[in-house]
Amino acid sequence: xxxxxxxxxxxxxxxxxxxxxxxxxxxxxxxxxxxxxxxxxxxxxxxxxxxxxxxxxxxxxxxxxxxxxxxxxxxxxxxxxxxxxxxxxxxxxxxxxxxxxxxxxxxxxxxxxxxxxxxxxx
Amino acid sequence: xxxxxxxxxxxxxxxxxxxxxxxxxxxxxxxxxxxxxxxxxxxxxxxxxxxxxxxxxxxxxxxxxxxxxxxxxxxxxxxxxxxxxxxxxxxxxxxxxxxxxxxxxxxxxxxxxxxxxxxxxx
Numbered sequence: 001x002x003x004x005x006x007x008x009x010x011x012x013x014x015x016x017x018x019x020x021x022x023x024x025x026x027x028x029x030x031x032x033x034x035x036x037x038x039x040x041x042x043x044x045x046x047x048x049x050x051x052x053x054x055x056x057x058x059x060x061x062x063x064x065x066x067x068x069x070x071x072x073x074x075x076x077x078x079x080x081x082x083x084x085x086x087x088x089x090x091x092x093x094x095x096x097x098x099x100x101x102x103x104x105x106x107x108x109x110x111x112x113x114x115x116x117x118x119x120x121x122x
Numbered sequence: 123x124x125x126x127x128x129x130x131x132x133x134x135x136x137x138x139x140x141x142x143x144x145x146x147x148x149x150x151x152x153x154x155x156x157x158x159x160x161x162x163x164x165x166x167x168x169x170x171x172x173x174x175x176x177x178x179x180x181x182x183x184x185x186x187x188x189x190x191x192x193x194x195x196x197x198x199x200x201x202x203x204x205x206x207x208x209x210x211x212x213x214x215x216x217x218x219x220x221x222x223x224x225x226x227x228x229x230x231x232x233x234x235x236x237x238x239x240x241x242x243x244x
Contacts, residue, residue, distance in 0.1 A: 002231045014136040014150055014201075023145030028136055028201035040226065073231065074221040075214050079136075079150035081222045092197050099196040100203045104162065109124045109195065 001040055005077040006033050013078055017045060017058075017091065020069040020083035026091035027099040029056075031080060043068050045082055062120055064088045094119045123162055127199040128155050135200055139167060139180075139213065142191040142205035148213035149221040151178075153202060165190050167204055184242055186210045216241045 004013055011033070017026045029047035031039070035055060038046040042057075045066035049056040059065035070083035092099040095117035102109045126135055133155070139148045151169035153161070156177060160168040164179075167188035171178040181187035192205035214221040217239035224231045 001229060002226055016138055016147060016150065018147055025138060025140055025147065025203055028138065028196060071226040072222040072234075073224055073226075074150060075216045075218070075223070076221075079221070081147055094197045096197070099198075099201075100194040101197070102195055104124055104193040104195075107123060112194075 001037065002073075003033065003036060004073045004080055006036075008076070008078040012048060012050070013080055015045075015047060015080040015082060017066055017082045017084050017086075020085055024098055025100055026066075026084070026086060026097070029058075036080075039068060039082070040071065045084055059087060062088075062093070064090055066091070090116050123159065124195075125155065125158060126195045126202055128158075130198070130200040134170060134172070135202055137167075137169060137202040137204060139188055139204045139206050139208075142207055146220055147222055148188075148206070148208060148219070151180075158202070161190060161204070162193065167206055181209060184210075184215070186212055188213070212238050 006013060012030045015029050015031050019026055030050055032048045035046045035048045045058045045068055047056045065087045066084040068082050068084055072081040089097055095115045096113050101113040102111050128135060134152045137151050137153050141148055152172055154170045157168045157170045167180045167190055169178045187209045188206040190204050190206055194203040211219055217237045218235050223235040224233050
C-alpha cells in the first residue's frame with residue numbers, strides 16, 4: 001500500500017474531502033498512518049480526530065459516511081485529497097453541506113449556505 | 123478584519139487553494155496571521171513557508187500568482203479555503219496544474235496529469 005510521508009509533519013497530515021461529483025470542498029481533517037490504512041482498506045473516509053485523539057470513521061454516528069472514490073497525494077507527499085461521495089449531502093456537524101459555509105464579505109464573516117440539518121455533536 | 127482562530131493549531135492553519143472557475147483543488151499550504159492579513163490586504167494568496175520559515179507570496183518568483191476571488195473559513199475556524207484565479211495555469215512547482223497530480227491506483231501511486239512546465243525551485 002502506498003503511503004504519504006507522515007513523518008514530515010509529525011505523524012499527522014491535512015486531508016481535504018472534496019465532493020467527487022460537484023467539486024465542492026467539504027471539509028479539512030487529519031490523518032495518521034492508522035487512519036490512512038483504514039481509509040484505503042475500507043473505502044470509507046477515516047480521519048484522526050485531533051480533539052478526541054482517536055480514530056474517526058466519518059459518519060459512524062451521524063450516518064453521513066464518505067465513500068472514497070479517489071485518493072490523491074500532493075507533490076511533497078504531505079497532504080491528501082479524497083474525492084468522496086458524501087452520504088446525506090451534509091459533511092459538516094453544524095448541518096451544512098460543507099464546513100466552509102462562511103466567507104469574508106465587506107470585512108466580516110457572512111454565512112453563504114443554507115443549514116440543511118440541525119447541528120449535531122459530530 | 124475577520125480572522126480564523128490561529129491559536130487553535132499553534133499559529134499555523136492549513137489553507138486550500140481551489141481554482142475558482144473549475145473547482146480543481148490546486149494545493150495545500152499554511153498561513154499564520156501575517157500571511158492571512160497580507161492575503162486580505164493585497165488580494166494575492168500569501169502563505170507561510172514551513173520549509174523556509176518565511177512569508178511566501180505565491181508566484182513572487184515564478185510569476186504564478188494567485189488572485190484571490192473568495193476567502194472562506196470552516197466551522198471550527200481553523201482551516202481556510204481560497205478560491206483563486208491561478209495565473210499561468212500552473213500551481214505546482216513540479217510544473218503541474220495542481221499539486222495533486224498522483225492518485226492511488228491498483229495499490230500504487232500513478233501520475234494522472236500532464237506536466238505543463240519544467241520543475242522550478244519554487
